[in-house]
Amino acid sequence: MKEEKYTITGMSCSACSAHIEKAVKKVPGIRTVAVNLLTNSMLVTYDETVADAAAIIAAVTGAGYGAALPGSAETPLPATNELQTLKHRLRVSIIFLIPLVYIAMHTMWARLFGLPVPAAVASCLDGSQNAVTFAFSQFILLLPIMYLNRNYYITGFTNLYHRAPNMDTLVGLGSMASALFGIVAVFRIGHGLGTGNLALVQTYSTNLYFESAGMIVTLITVGKYLETKAKGKTGAAIEKLMNLSPKQATVLRDGKETTIPLSRLQVGDELIIRPGERIGADGVISQGYTGIDESSLTGESMPVEKGPGNTVTAATLNKSGTIRVIAERVGENTTLSQIIRLVEHAGAAKAPIAKIADTIAGIFVPAVISIAIAASLLWYFLFGADPEFSFSIGISILVISCPCALGLATPVALMVGIGKGAENGILIKSGEALETARAIDTVVLDKTGTITEGHPEVTDVLPRHISAEQLVSLAVTMEAASEHPLAEAVLTYGKQHAIVPRPVTALQPLFGKGIKVTYQNRTYYAGNETLMQELHIPIAPIKDRLQELTAAGKTPLLFASESEFLGLIAVTDKEKPTSAAAIAAFKQLGLTVIMITGDTLRTARALQKRLAIPHVIAGVLPQDKENHIARLQSSGHKVAMIGDGINDAPALARADLGIAIGAGTDIAIESADAVLMKSDLQDAVTAIRLSRAVIKNIKENLFWAFIYNIIGIPLAAGVLYPLYGIKLNPMIGAAAMSMSSVCVVLNALRLRFFHADRMTAPHRTPPVSERPLPPETAAYAYTLHIQGMTCHHCVQHVRQALLRTEGIQSADVSLKPAAARITAARPFLTPELSAIIRTAGYTLTAMTDDRPTGETTVVTIQGMTCQHCVQRVKTALQSLDEVQSVTVDLAAHTATIIGSRAFTPDELAPVIKKAGYTLLHKK
Structure with missing residues (x-):
């Protein structure tokens, strides 16, 4: 199957789009056809072995319209040129219409409002003797108006010939009938003057309808101009995207x-x-x-x-x-081009609700023509009305009953809504998906990568018998040599704290339990409780803490030597900062929220408790997620599945609404109906809210389009005339019809003010323990005062920016006060830190040096080979009186001592020798 988009010309209402769809569907090999009145486009899916573009274009041409592939020589001029053409037509039409209306109605205005009639006008136009001049001057002024707006007649009568009458047919019939009646009236006036029948002259002089013929097409052009101008705003999102490159x-x-x-x-x-x-x-x-x-x-x-x-x-x-x-x-x-195609595709496709208007439009225009003829005949033959009255009834029905508003009710709202979604990073692939989102009652959320970040992080460092720094150093060294799924989290944590892995002598995987590593002639183990039990390493003192961590949904990694337990590092896949708020918002919208995951029930329960998720389904393999979606659907639920768009593809395709939550470059996921560019679960909430707003807007548009015709047609038919003497003038009918289309477009444009309101995340239970490496291991410490941080996301963003900077060992960032305390292995100046903060999108307003005041002594030490050596040297030097802090750099083989005074080599050498190392010299 092949899908192509065509540009269509000659359409004026939904009857046109319905006729084109009907004509193209007759072409062999056509699977689907969707014609969009708003964008003047047609989206066709067909079997390219049976049909081709030439056959499709021929079908459209045979129906009385034009078609071309975008980019071809036949492609029509852009909408901006169309707007300029309409503006020129309107300006010139008004120039001729003003004198036409004045000539036709000046005597009535003088009678009703007392407006004086200039003597020159009265002498040339008033009275039976000037009846021919009065009528013929109007006819001359009408001709340029009809010529400028000839498309209504050409297109209208062509479509009538093809048995597919449309809005132009109604307008063309009404205007042309008024003009022809006026021409007949001119001949009747001439006959009256020739025979001396002044009563006949008087009758036809006051019922020429030339001004109605000109007013009808001019007012319709006014409506078209305003409509085209307003419609141009609906594609603002696409236009903005196109202008970005x-x-x-x-x-x-x-x-x-x-x-x-x-x-x-x-x-x-x-x-x-x-x-x-x-x-670019x-x-x-x-x-x-x-x-x-x-x-x-x-x-x-x-x-x-x-x-x-x-x-x-x-x-x-x-x-x-x-x-x-x-x-x-x-x-x-490029990604940008894919986004533009996706949004245009969505705008071209029809939503199911649009079929209401299409069905009605297919029979509307023929029905209106029949009603107009029948009403005229009834008034003339049944009620005995004169020909002029009966004629005006028919014209009024024709010009007021335009289905244009019906045709615009759905596509203009869909285009604005889909464009608004694109502005907020929500790519909706079709109008059908947008409509489906409104009916969703159950939301199924994948856990990993959707609710959570999708990659594990270290949350707890709990040493025993060694320092936290030594435990992390050992863990980084062991995990760097392993292929454990959680190794990346430990390595990332080590990198953030400037700890690099050391070479190991041997590594042995202990499948299902952990690993065994030989490092610096000693054996170490990393694994789970089962491994510790097999090694007969006692962990009873930390049993309670292990249960706390497990209950919190964390995975503890236990580390030990051959003889003793050395500590544990807990790892978990953290939930995204906005997940709790999104889940709360789903529940506020009245949706049932279900989390589906392959994790154990205990891990799922921990996340469920933290985020207040009503229902969880745990231990599910990726291929089985689809079955759970189908089971919910069979129970009568309308289900939205939100996943990463790759592992969850079958479930996304099965769901009534599949939403892929992934990075901006992953927008072409075929299995999803919508893509969230920011990987933010709150955007799924926005998508459902937007859907509800769009469908509500479409229903409002359809209501006004229907109610307008339900009220307007009987009024034009004169049902109130016998009781109240109320009869709709054809000119008023033309104005009302034009404004109905404009009002529908303006109502849809209200969607441009839709806001993607985001809830504040509810309180989240903090992790059991988050213990960073001790800040005293750094030689430098600073407090940074930061402007612009407003939320937890900002805090994380600043922290990550700082930790990625070479030399910064730790960063403790807080929102209130908006500040960061960092420790570093080297000195930093204000301009350097200011640039780092500015790159992250914030402003450094002040910086203070938090290092202890005093003298600094730097010495070089020989013999240190590992973090154990570092700790022993550090402990030895800290035992000296008047020492405030000590930082030991293994790579540089130096120790930096800050104290109330400087220290001599003679004072330091014995202390370092006692620790088992040698002092070389003082810097």
């Missing part, structure tokens, strides 16, 4: 910087992106560090720190440093 790119070729048009960019080119420039391709940073503003694609205002090896996306903004990027996807293959 830079026009040029600076690339490095043959060692020289060259500026080229973006269209000439090739895969493999190395781009140079300076601060303030947008990135998807790629990987090869050199440099910076903060990238991805708000244009994800809606997330916080810059994201990037460095060598990190991916970047086209159209995002480089905020700080100069970087080099190797282009991997360019042109139509």
Whole structure:
């Protein structure tokens, strides 16, 4: 099957789109057809072995419309040119309409409002003797108006010939009938003057309808102009996306910087992106560090720190440093282009609710023409009305009964809603998905990567018999040599604290229990409780703590030597900062929330308790998730499945609404109906709220479109005339019809004010223990006062930025007060730390040096080989009086001593020798 999008010309209402769909569906091999009146587009899915583009275009042309593939020579001019054309038509039409209306109605205005009639006008136009001049001058002024708006007649009568009458048919019939009646009236006036029948002259002089013929098409053009102008705003999100790409790119070729048009960019080119420039391709940073503003694609205002090896996306903004990027996807293959195609596809596809309007539009126009003819005949033959009255009844029905508002009710709201979703980093693939989201009553959430971050982190460091630093150093060394799933968490924690792994002599996996490592001629073990029991290593004193950690959903890693227990490190996959708020919001929307996970029930229960999740399904294999979704559906539930879009693909496809929560570059997940660019669960809440707002708006539009016709047609037919003498003038009918379409579009545009309100996360139970490595291991300490942090996410962002900086060993960041206390292995100056904070998106307002005051003594020590040596030297030096702090650097073989005075080599040498090492010299 092949899917293609076509540009359609000549449509004016939903009757047009319904007729085109009917014509194209007759082409062999066509599977689906969706014509969008708002975007003048058609989305066709067909078997390319049976049908082709030429056959499809021929079917549209045969139905009386135009069709072309986007980018072809036949593609019509853009909407901006259409707006200019309508503006010109409207301006010139009004220039001729004003004198036309004045000539036709000046005597009535004089009678009703007392407006004086100039003598020159009266002498030329008033009285039976001037009846021909009065009528013919109106006819002359009407001709340019009809010529300028000839499309209504050409298209309207062409469609009538093809037995597919539409809005233009109604307008063309009403206007042309009024003009023809006026021409007949001119002949009747001439006959009256020739025979001396002044009564006949008087009758037809006051019932010419030339002004109605001109007023009808002019007012319809007013409505079209306002409608086109308003419709142009509905594609604002797509237009903004299209304008994001830079026009040029600076690339490095043959060692020289060259500026080229973006269209000439090739895969493999190395781009140079300076601060303030947008990135022209998807790629990987090869050199440099910076903060990238991805708000244009994800809606997330916080810059994201990037460095060598990190991916970047086209159209995002480089905020700080100069970087080099190797282009991997360019042109139509970039993430931005995929997003634009996805949003356009969604706008072109029909929602089920649109079928209501399509069904009615297919029979509406023929029914209106029949009603107009029948009403005219009834008034003339049954009620004895004169021809002029009966004629005006028919015209009024024709011009007031336009189905344009019906045709716009659904697509304009869908386009605005889908565009609004794109602005907030929510990509909705179809109008059907948007409508389905409203009916969802159950939300199934995958745990890993959806509720949680998707990667484990160290939360607890609990040493025994050794220091925390020694325990982490041992753990990093052991896990670096293993393939344990949680090893990455330990290694990341070690990197954050500037602890590097040491080489091991031997490693032996103990499957299902842990690992055995030989390191510095000693044997160490890392694993679970079962391993400790087999080694007969007592862990009774920490049994209670192990149960606490397990109950909290954490995985403890136990470390021991051959003879004693050395400590444990707990690891867990932390929940995302916004998960608790999102789950609370789902419940506020009246949805049943279920977490599904492959973890054990105990781990699932721990997360359930922390986040107040009503229901959990644990121990589920990825391939079995689909069965659980099907079971819920068979119970009568409308189910939304939210997962990472890869492992959960079968479940996403099975669900009534599949929402893929993943990184911005993973937007082409076929199994999902919507994609959350920011990996934020709260965006799923926003998607459901947006769906409800859009469907409510569509129903409002349909109500007003229906009620307008339900009231307008009987009123135009004169049902109130016998009782109250109320009869709808054709000009008023034309104005009302035009404004109905404008009102529908303006009502849909209210969706542009939809806000993605986010709830504040409820209180989360803190972890059992979060003990960072002791800050006294660093030689330098600073307190940073930071401006701009507003939430827990900000705190984490600042902390990560600091810990990624070489030399910073720990960072304790708080929101109230907004500050960070860091410890470092080297001194930092204010400008350097200010740049780090600024890259993260915040401002350093003040910095204080928290190091102890006193004299600094730095000595070089021989013989240290491991962290045990470091600890022994440090303990020995701290035993001296007047010592305030000691920092030992194993790599540099130095010790930095801060005290109330300086220390001499003679004082330090004996202490260091007693610890088993040698003092070389003093710096």
